Amino acid sequence: MSDVQEPVLLGRPTVGEAELAAVAEVFRSGWLAGAGPACRRFEERFAQLTGTAHALSTSNCGSALFLGLKVLGVRPGDEVIVGDYTFPATGHAVLQAGAKPVFADVRPDIWSADPAAVEALITPRTVGVLAVDVAGQPGDFDEYRAITEKHGLWLFEDAACSSGATYRTRPAGSLADLAAFSFHGRKGITAGEGGALVSNREDLIGPARKLHTYGIEPAISREGSGTLPIPEFHELGYNFRLSDIQAAIMGVQLDRLPGLLAARRSVARRYHEAFAEVDALTVPVELPDREHPWQAYLLTVAPELSRDALALRLREQGVQCNFGTYASHLQPVYGEQAPLPVSADAFRRQLAVPMHAELTDAEVDRVVTTVREAVRALS
CATH class of the missing domain: 3.40.640.10 (Type I PLP-dependent aspartate aminotransferase-like (Major domain))
Incomplete structure (x- = not known):
């Protein structure tokens, strides 16, 4: 077995x-x-x-x-x-x-x-x-x-x-x-x-x-x-x-949307609680005057820690992840663009971890444990 x-x-x-x-x-x-x-x-x-x-x-x-x-x-x-x-x-x-x-x-x-x-x-x-x-x-x-x-x-x-x-x-x-x-x-x-x-x-x-x-x-x-x-x-x-x-x-x-949003928001709360005290990670912000649908959950990895190395370690442990999204101005199709340091920094350091309405409590626990252990191993 x-x-x-x-x-x-x-x-x-x-x-x-x-x-x-x-x-x-x-x-x-x-x-x-x-x-x-x-x-x-x-x-x-x-x-x-x-x-x-x-x-x-x-x-x-x-x-x-x-x-x-x-x-x-x-x-x-x-x-x-x-x-x-x-x-x-x-x-x-x-x-x-x-x-x-x-x-x-x-x-x-x-x-x-x-x-x-x-x-x-x-x-x-x-x-x-x-x-x-x-x-x-x-x-x-x-x-x-x-x-x-x-x-x-x-x-x-x-x-x-x-x-x-x-x-x-x-x-x-x-x-x-x-x-x-x-x-x-x-x-x-x-x-x-x-x-x-x-x-x-x-x-x-x-x-x-x-x-x-x-x-x-x-x-x-x-x-x-x-x-x-x-x-x-x-x-x-x-x-x-x-x-x-x-x-x-x-x-x-x-018809499903209210329940899907509630499930995603529950996962986001658990991630917040679990990752807020990890020094090498910054959790995403939900501003008080807006409701976040949590299509993705993007952790920001500290500069001294390799986001890519963290991602590979998570994948080795069966936790899917990816970079956050693109700093568009860096893509060759758009030609020469002015430097945009904040977006470029997010592109280098952000990591998307599992976020969907079908995540079980056990899967969320596994993501949390795997991320925390990987951060410790790489620090």
């Missing part, structure tokens, strides 16, 4: 019979394609969750970011200020829209864009600010809004990790002109892939809805017509639709 333990997974979705039943219902309906009845039902509910008037389901968060930039009117030659500490999908969307991402350094505690750094980067070519909710915790949106209104810019929230988060009692998604969400497998709610674009502005979501379906209204809008409407293509669009199969899964995930 083997005494090898199963690995403690870095991330794991919570899915089961309810999701399978929802998919079966879509199969019976005969509408499996995108932008159908299940998508519309999900969009109505997701708009409610995010406190917005409109939600548009998309194939992923990257397509939501790109669509948002397109309907905001981003053009070649424009500059968009982007919070630097983020998966490069954020900067990629700016490049894909033909504009230049200008990366802003971040706060040293929650790693979202420092408002002072944002304002210092504004030039005559700046058209807007794309602010990232790092690990799901919203950044300083009242300050961002004051800056963008002062300079006549738009504000876009990259809320990829933020389903269920709040900022000063307002839900993530309602904090900017537009917000983009991800439903990737490691996010708090998931259909494996998928995303959404939300806004209170119909003048933005209306055009986005057409662009995400090749430049015409989705087929469901023509259902039940007494004539034979034949759409005309007046602009170049894309296929960025979420399938109704995925939308049905997301409907169940919305």
Whole structure:
């Protein structure tokens, strides 16, 4: 009998019979394609969750970011200020829209864009600010809004990790002109892939809805017509639709969301208590005026301790882990960028440890023990 333990997974979705039943219902309906009845039902509910008037389901968060930039009117030659500490999908969307991402350094505690750094980067070519909710915790949106209104810019929230988060009692998604969400497998709610674009502005979501379906209204809008409407293509669009199969899964995930958030927050509390007294580690901060959804739990390793050596030791013991996320300005695809020391430091020293709603008490204990023992061995 083997005494090898199963690995403690870095991330794991919570899915089961309810999701399978929802998919079966879509199969019976005969509408499996995108932008159908299940998508519309999900969009109505997701708009409610995010406190917005409109939600548009998309194939992923990257397509939501790109669509948002397109309907905001981003053009070649424009500059968009982007919070630097983020998966490069954020900067990629700016490049894909033909504009230049200008990366802003971040706060040293929650790693979202420092408002002072944002304002210092504004030039005559700046058209807007794309602010990232790092690990799901919203950044300083009242300050961002004051800056963008002062300079006549738009504000876009990259809320990829933020389903269920709040900022000063307002839900993530309602904090900017537009917000983009991800439903990737490691996010708090998931259909494996998928995303959404939300806004209170119909003048933005209306055009986005057409662009995400090749430049015409989705087929469901023509259902039940007494004539034979034949759409005309007046602009170049894309296929960025979420399938109704995925939308049905997301409907169940919305039902699960309160419990998923509670489970993640419980794990975060236990990690806080266990790691707060480890001198070589700094635990992440949850600011008192926001609710953190804990899409990821990022420890910051002391400079004198090798983050990479710690990660390898954890993996050897069956505890999955990874670096936090990217200091985007260091990625070659973006060309020469100004140094951003806070983001670069986080990129070198942060470590993501297992965080998901399926973690058992025994697994959390194992993560804690393994991390503490590894730190002692390497110190």
